[in-house]
Amino acid sequence: MTGAAETAIEAAGQSAAGRNAEALRAAERAENLSVAALAAPGLALIGLIVIVPIGWLFWMSFRNAQGFTLEHYERLLLPTYTLSLQTTFELSVLVTLICIVLAYPIAYIMTQTGRRMTAVLLTLVLFPIWTSLLVRCYAWLVLLQRRGVVNTWLEDAGLIEQPLRIMHNFTGTTIGMVHIMLPFMVLPLYASMRAIDRDYMRAAANLGASPVRAFWQVFVPLSLPGLFAGIIIVFVLCLGFYVTPALLGGGRVMMWSMQIERNVTYHADWGAASALGVVLLAMTLAILWGVGRLIGFNRIVGGR
């Protein structure tokens, strides 16, 4: 008798618990949905201004007056475009390599100086990011022009006879781009180096490694995630870069992005421009995706 009553009460309790759990889950879903909705206005704006036009460009890249076509993509095989693709990659690789060489020492020293000195160095690295891109391009134009500061000083010092041609060409573009990209290499490198436990270096020294060996065999491998993140950021930014090559290249450095601009502004050729744009976006996403698989996407963007 008592047994049956207990069972009945228990069953009632369980079904009440079940109902409660159901209600709780529903409430949680509703709650989740309502907070997620807060992201909606921002998402809608991004959808309208970034995603819709890109979809449209994608559509146009396959269309001509007759309908579906691949002619815009076939045209990308012309020497003008393949050459400019080559220039884009050469410049991006070169700038990335120089950035690695310049960023590593400064990030390394930043992890070893006192707190105040590190703060000073960090501010100096951040300063270019906060300075207008055009101001920095202008500075390089002034410095590198034929009768510019660099040439005048080198001539006065008797190091050169003729002014060097370092502006409006590949060299000038490279210098300007390195200047723009360097902070984006230093910051992830520094973040990753700062997280390295110094005990590893002590242990290496303790086990008889010379400072140089400890550096190459212990420190460098541990800093690789930051280095990869920096490489990806810099390389991807270089691929689509427009302003600096357009100003410092003086028309002699034809980047992929400049071909896009030309096709729109001079020829109003949306087929070619959109095909070029689709290829640029595909390259960018492929690199991000590939490396994201390798080291984790969040590491690159520094998100959660």
Add this chain to the structure above:
Amino acid sequence: MLNGAATETQITHGRRLWLYVAVLLIVVFLVLPSLLVVPLSFSDSRYLAFPPPGWSTRWYQEYVSSSEWRDATVVSFLAALLTMALATSLGTLAAYGLHMARGRFATIAYVAFLLPMIVPGILIAIGVFLLYAQFGLNNTLTGVVLAHTVLALPLVVITVLSGFKSYDMNQEMVARSLGASRPWAFLTVTLPQIRVSVISAALLAFITSLDEVIVALFIAGGDYMTLTKRMFNALRDEIDPTIAAISSLLILLSVALLALSQLAERRRGG
């Protein structure tokens, strides 16, 4: 000093003196070129030699007296302020949602918010130009502000999210359990405590809009020509020293904003 150990592996400062010299040179490379523009802007010569043959403020006078430059400056600052307001509010709202929401939606939405940073600027520029052509938004302030807001959103969302991460959300829950509505609890309990991130995000949004070139090249013009577009066109044609004066003023502004953001960071750290 030079013989003292520099690191745990006992390398001495003397043995890596070259490293310090290298770092010094790299820092000079990073900072000096922009700063060199400041003395040049006070030159009295059309040709930008260094050191300038004589000093004057004629390029500043030229800048102030030119209505074209003045108008462009006003447009740029107006756009930057409106972008800052819109991007900071939309981005903070979104960061709150992304921080609280669970599941796959939150991840997808987060990636979507990063898109404007991932997609190459030139592609966004021609896309926006195409879109605005349909709605007559090219050469309008609204158009510039909307496009710049989208470009600033990733930075705002990332910055504010990092603020949420170091904040204990239970505090807001307590406020709500004591009867505060959700918006009220957010405004009076959460927002004051993540304000440093929100301020940094706002500064980033402001500078993003003020410095933006590539999209403005396509969609700004007419009465709403931005400073950057005018500067870009001037730089492509000839090296006009007026730009040295404008650049110096912009550098001053960058230094002020950077100091402000560093100050905010320090307040958070301390």
